[in-house]
Amino acid sequence: MKKRQITQVLGFNFLRLCIALVILILAVILYDIVSKGMGQISWEFLTSMPKDGMTKGGIFPAIIGTFFVTVITALLSIPLGMGCAIYLNEYSKKGKITRLIRMSIRNLSGVPSIVYGLFGVVLFVQLLHLSTSILSAGLTLGLMTLPWTITASEEALKNVPQYYRDGAQALGATKWQAIRTNVLPYAVPGMLTGTILGLSRAAGETAPILFTGAAFYLPFLPRSLSDQFMALPYHLYVMATQHHAIEKVRPIAYGTALVLIVLIFCMNFFAIFIRYKLRKVRIK
Amino acid sequence: MCRIKERLIHGLFFLNGFFVVIILLGIFSLLVFTSIPAFKEINIIEFLFSAVWNPDAYVKHSYGILAMIVSTFMVTVGALVIAFPLGIATAAYLSDVAGQRTREIAKPVVEILAGIPSVVIGFLGIVMVGPLIAKIFHLHNGLNAVNGSVLLAVMALPTIISISEDALNSVPVSYEEASLALGATPWQTIVRVKIPAAVSGIIAACMLGMGRAIGETMTVLMATGCAPAMPESFLGPVRTMTSTIAIELGEVPYNTTHYYALFGVGLVLFIITFLVNMTADIVLHKHEKIVK
Numbered sequence: 001m002k003k004r005q006i007t008q009v010l011g012f013n014f015l016r017l018c019i020a021l022v023i024l025i026l027a028v029i030l031y032d033i034v035s036k037g038m039g040q041i042s043w044e045f046l047t048s049m050p051k052d053g054m055t056k057g058g059i060f061p062a063i064i065g066t067f068f069v070t071v072i073t074a075l076l077s078i079p080l081g082m083g084c085a086i087y088l089n090e091y092s093k094k095g096k097i098t099r100l101i102r103m104s105i106r107n108l109s110g111v112p113s114i115v116y117g118l119f120g121v122v123l124f125v126q127l128l129h130l131s132t133s134i135l136s137a138g139l140t141l142g143l144m145t146l147p148w149t150i151t152a153s154e155e156a157l158k159n160v161p162q163y164y165r166d167g168a169q170a171l172g173a174t175k176w177q178a179i180r181t182n183v184l185p186y187a188v189p190g191m192l193t194g195t196i197l198g199l200s201r202a203a204g205e206t207a208p209i210l211f212t213g214a215a216f217y218l219p220f221l222p223r224s225l226s227d228q229f230m231a232l233p234y235h236l237y238v239m240a241t242q243h244h245a246i247e248k249v250r251p252i253a254y255g256t257a258l259v260l261i262v263l264i265f266c267m268n269f270f271a272i273f274i275r276y277k278l279r280k281v282r283i284k
Numbered sequence: 285m286c287r288i289k290e291r292l293i294h295g296l297f298f299l300n301g302f303f304v305v306i307i308l309l310g311i312f313s314l315l316v317f318t319s320i321p322a323f324k325e326i327n328i329i330e331f332l333f334s335a336v337w338n339p340d341a342y343v344k345h346s347y348g349i350l351a352m353i354v355s356t357f358m359v360t361v362g363a364l365v366i367a368f369p370l371g372i373a374t375a376a377y378l379s380d381v382a383g384q385r386t387r388e389i390a391k392p393v394v395e396i397l398a399g400i401p402s403v404v405i406g407f408l409g410i411v412m413v414g415p416l417i418a419k420i421f422h423l424h425n426g427l428n429a430v431n432g433s434v435l436l437a438v439m440a441l442p443t444i445i446s447i448s449e450d451a452l453n454s455v456p457v458s459y460e461e462a463s464l465a466l467g468a469t470p471w472q473t474i475v476r477v478k479i480p481a482a483v484s485g486i487i488a489a490c491m492l493g494m495g496r497a498i499g500e501t502m503t504v505l506m507a508t509g510c511a512p513a514m515p516e517s518f519l520g521p522v523r524t525m526t527s528t529i530a531i532e533l534g535e536v537p538y539n540t541t542h543y544y545a546l547f548g549v550g551l552v553l554f555i556i557t558f559l560v561n562m563t564a565d566i567v568l569h570k571h572e573k574i575v576k
Contacts, residue, residue, distance in 0.1 A: 004472070015376055016377065023390065026397050028412075029400065032412055084303065091294055100305055101301050101304055110560075111308075112499025112526060113501060114530060115311065115553060115554050119310070123310070143307055175294075206402070206403045206501070210534060233401055236407060240410055241506055250411070264399055265399075
């Protein structure tokens with residue numbers, strides 16, 4: 001009897017230790033970046049160009065580049081992702097094709113990001129002649145985020161009760177009318193939340209943009225979608241490993257890492273805020 | 285009129301849904317077609333089983349990817365050795381022991397951890413984990429397979445924790461009640477009833493974590509030293525498939541044998557992750573069936 005209880009106490013404490021370790025890992029990561037990156041952050045750092053062979057100055061072009069690429073990513077992945085989710089949840093019947101679509105989504109979400117990069121190089125840069133540009137990189141990231149957008153959107157559609165659809169159709173609405181007026185308004189907040197979470201992951205990705213448009217250094221801001229661009233995650237990679245005076249630019253690397261993480265957190269909070277806000281408006 | 289419109293809308297959504305199948309097939313076929321020219325010059329057996337990767341050699345180029353495959357599996361296995369026990373223990377704690385408050389703290393922690401970009405983790409591998417490893421093992425730098433494994437473990441943890449937790453939560457309450465009613469302690473119930481009942485879900489979680497680790501690029505690129513040779517030990521530098529592509533694709537001219545060979549590496553990577561994910565998928569479905 002006693003031995004069993006000792007085992008239980010030891011076991012539970014082991015589990016507690018494990019979860020404490022997981023929390024500690026995150027705490028150490030955040031502490032290191034915030035404490036060493038904080039000193040670097042200033043208005044000038046955020047709004048000026050890199051200077052003196054990127055040993056001084058700011059990261060403005062990288063912020064702008066990441067912003068525009070994320071916009072392209074959103075333009076591709078939001079409509080396609082939502083459409084696919086609507087098909088799967090509202091129209092599809094159980095069968096081989098639906099199973100094939102679902103299997104493809106699961107596998108797409110497991111395709112390594114560097115493979116999306118290879119795909120982007122061949123499809124967008126070479127076959128479609130979009131050159132290495134914001135457009136190519138954004139489209140590549142858009143394809144990569146698609147499975148996440150679909151999964152999140154479908155989740156949101158599933159949460160709309162079935163009788164909302166039945167009610168509309170019983171009153172004579174066609175299927176599409178029912179979806180448009182009685183399903184989508186309630187599902188869109190959830191869809192957007194999931195999509196923005198996906199976009200925040202895309203904004204932090206480096207591998208897919210390595211060859212599709214990200215530039216080591218550009219002395220000017222991109223002027224059109226067919227220009228190359230600097231991006232925050234790639235800039236961090238360059239500052240951490242490729243720069244000729246790595247030790248000297250460490251503070252800039254820390255500053256870039258902090259800005260990147262803060263940007264991602266802001267997107268996440270914005271997503272959660274949308275869900276909260278729109279939910280309050282809709283359900284009265 | 286209305287009917288035609290409805291049909292049209294239905295058709296459009298179907299095309300939209302089918303688009304994902306086309307992308308998956310598109311990725312696979314573009315990888316195949318772009319790597320085919322490489323195999324006109326490279327013997328496919330040599331490609332897969334030779335360890336010498338030296339595309340820039342003056343006399344004889346050699347394209348063997350065995351060293352990269354071994355490197356990839358070394359860091360992946362290392363990552364799983366760390367993340368598997370830690371992830372399952374955390375999942376077990378969250379699903380069965382933790383109170384409401386712990387859960388409310390731990391859930392966001394796992395989500396935030398999943399949201400940290402791989403390039404940031406790689407950066408920390410250089411500035412934090414690397415020096416630490418160098419100090420512990422008395423090396424002059426800490427950029428090696430162990431470093432990569434530690435970082436990949438951190439990246440695979442959120443996947444393993446959340447999917448294992450789902451698997452544990454989906455075990456019917458009756459199992460737990462029966463075990464407790466027979467006089468088992470809660471600990472015995474977790475270890476001997478719940479974990480065995482959820483085992484296929486847990487295995488699937490680890491395979492998905494493994495898939496993530498195999499395909500991860502930036503962390504291994506930054507933290508493992510990237511020496512293009514057969515790895516000698518966990519404390520030596522390694523160069524995975526992903527980092528080889530990342531390092532070299534930016535430098536080779538389009539449409540050369542070297543360029544095509546890098547797509548060959550991408551194809552092998554795609555096939556490996558595809559198989560791992562498919563297996564995870566099948567195992568997970570089995571779990572769902574058992575639980576029902």
